[in-house]
Amino acid sequence: MEKNTEQPISDHDKATHYLYELVMKLLKLEGSDLFITAGSAPAFRVAGEIHRVSNYRLSPQQTALLVRSIMNDHQALMFDRHHDVNFSLNFPDLARFRVSAFIQRGSSxxxxxxxxxxIPTIQELNLPPVLKDISLHERGLIIFLGGTGCGKTTSIASMLDYRNSQRREHIITIEDPIEFFHSHKQSLVDQREVGVDTESYETALKNALRQAPNVIMVGEVRDRETMQHVINYAETGHLCLTTLHANNTDQAFDRMINFFPDERREQLLMDLSFNMKALISQRLLPRRDQAGLIPAVEILQSTPLMADLIFKGRIKEIKSVMARSDEQGIVTFDQALFNLYEAGSISYETAIRYADSVNDLRLRIKLESKHVPRDLSDESHFEIEEEKSDNSWLKKPATLYRRANKRK
Incomplete structure (x- = not known):
C-alpha cells in the first residue's frame, strides 16, 4: 500500500472527508472491507488479505470521531447504550457499506x-436450480442456515430477486442492516432497515401484515419473538424467508425448539410441520477448478414423511431419511459434496474435510466415483472420524464468494 501523510482528524467534517478518501482508495483497489481501530493505521482487505493503508496510526480520539461521523442520532444512542451497533452507510453514486461499530480496549x-x-442470480452463485421452484411457493416458511460469512444473505437475496422477476406481488424486507438493494421488477419491493426506517425489529414485525405483503423477508431469527412472527406470517398465507445461525438441519431444529419453554414445544413442532417449506443449509468451499469459493448446499424440503417426523418430534431421524430419500430436491451435505467432487469443482481433500460423515463419503467415492484417488486405500490419507466437526468453513468470507462469481 502507498504511504500517505494524513491530515489531523480534529473535527466532524475532517473525519467525514478522511473516511471518504479511504473509501475511494478501497474501491480503486477492489477491496472488500475497511478496518478502523485505535493504535493502527486504517486497513483494507484485498483478495482476502489485510493491508495497512500507511504508517499513520489512529488515536482513540480520532477513531471515535470517525465512528461518530457516520452515525445518526438513533445509531449513536444505541452505540452509547450497547457499545455495538450495525447499520448501512450509503455514498451516493459510489458504494454502499454494512457497518459494524464496536468498542475494543476502551476505544471506538x-x-x-x-x-x-x-444481486447475483441463482445460476451465477452455482446454487441448485431447485431453489427457483422453492422461491415461488405461495405460502410457508423458508429458512436459510449457516454461520457468519457463509453467503446465506447473498443466496436469499438471489431467491428474492428471482421471485421479483416472476411475480406481480408486494415484497417486504426487514433487515439490520439492508445488504442488497432490490429494484422494482414485476413486484413492488419495500425494504425497511432497523434503526433507519423503523425503530426496532419488533415494531417492524408487528406492522408488516398491515402493509398487505405477499412475501416477507426477515433478516435473521434471533429470538423467540421473531420466530413466532415468522411462523405467524406463514400461517396467515404469506411466504416468509429468513436466516438462522445453525450449522445444519439438526442444529437448526435444536435452536428453534430451545427458543421456547417446554410447554410450548409441542405446539411449535406442529406449527413447523404444517408451515415449513424448506430448510436450506450452506457452506462455502475452496474451488479446485478456479479461484474463489463454491457453495455446498443441503436442502430439506417438506414432504408428508418429513412433516410427520417433525410433528412427532423425531428430529434426529430426519438426516438419515434425507440420505435415503429419492425425492427430487432433497439433498444432504455429503451428497452435495459428492456431486461437487464428481464435477471437478472441489478436491478430494476438501470433500473429506467438510463431510458430515467422513467414512460414508469416503466409501461412496470409492464405490461410485469416476475419479477414485489412487491412495484411497491408504488409511493414513484420511482424517479421523472426529475431525468431521471442523467448522473452519464458518470463517470463510462471503464477499470472496460474491466477487469470484461476479467475475465469471
Missing part, C-alpha cells in the same frame, strides 16, 4: 464491508 472501532450492488 468499526469495520465497513462493501455491499455488492449487483
Amino acid at each position: 472501532g468499526m469495520v465497513l464491508r462493501l455491499i455488492q450492488q449487483h
Whole structure:
C-alpha cells in the first residue's frame, strides 16, 4: 500500500472527508472491507488479505470521531447504550457499506464491508436450480442456515430477486442492516432497515401484515419473538424467508425448539410441520477448478414423511431419511459434496474435510466415483472420524464468494 501523510482528524467534517478518501482508495483497489481501530493505521482487505493503508496510526480520539461521523442520532444512542451497533452507510453514486461499530480496549472501532450492488442470480452463485421452484411457493416458511460469512444473505437475496422477476406481488424486507438493494421488477419491493426506517425489529414485525405483503423477508431469527412472527406470517398465507445461525438441519431444529419453554414445544413442532417449506443449509468451499469459493448446499424440503417426523418430534431421524430419500430436491451435505467432487469443482481433500460423515463419503467415492484417488486405500490419507466437526468453513468470507462469481 502507498504511504500517505494524513491530515489531523480534529473535527466532524475532517473525519467525514478522511473516511471518504479511504473509501475511494478501497474501491480503486477492489477491496472488500475497511478496518478502523485505535493504535493502527486504517486497513483494507484485498483478495482476502489485510493491508495497512500507511504508517499513520489512529488515536482513540480520532477513531471515535470517525465512528461518530457516520452515525445518526438513533445509531449513536444505541452505540452509547450497547457499545455495538450495525447499520448501512450509503455514498451516493459510489458504494454502499454494512457497518459494524464496536468498542475494543476502551476505544471506538468499526469495520465497513462493501455491499455488492449487483444481486447475483441463482445460476451465477452455482446454487441448485431447485431453489427457483422453492422461491415461488405461495405460502410457508423458508429458512436459510449457516454461520457468519457463509453467503446465506447473498443466496436469499438471489431467491428474492428471482421471485421479483416472476411475480406481480408486494415484497417486504426487514433487515439490520439492508445488504442488497432490490429494484422494482414485476413486484413492488419495500425494504425497511432497523434503526433507519423503523425503530426496532419488533415494531417492524408487528406492522408488516398491515402493509398487505405477499412475501416477507426477515433478516435473521434471533429470538423467540421473531420466530413466532415468522411462523405467524406463514400461517396467515404469506411466504416468509429468513436466516438462522445453525450449522445444519439438526442444529437448526435444536435452536428453534430451545427458543421456547417446554410447554410450548409441542405446539411449535406442529406449527413447523404444517408451515415449513424448506430448510436450506450452506457452506462455502475452496474451488479446485478456479479461484474463489463454491457453495455446498443441503436442502430439506417438506414432504408428508418429513412433516410427520417433525410433528412427532423425531428430529434426529430426519438426516438419515434425507440420505435415503429419492425425492427430487432433497439433498444432504455429503451428497452435495459428492456431486461437487464428481464435477471437478472441489478436491478430494476438501470433500473429506467438510463431510458430515467422513467414512460414508469416503466409501461412496470409492464405490461410485469416476475419479477414485489412487491412495484411497491408504488409511493414513484420511482424517479421523472426529475431525468431521471442523467448522473452519464458518470463517470463510462471503464477499470472496460474491466477487469470484461476479467475475465469471
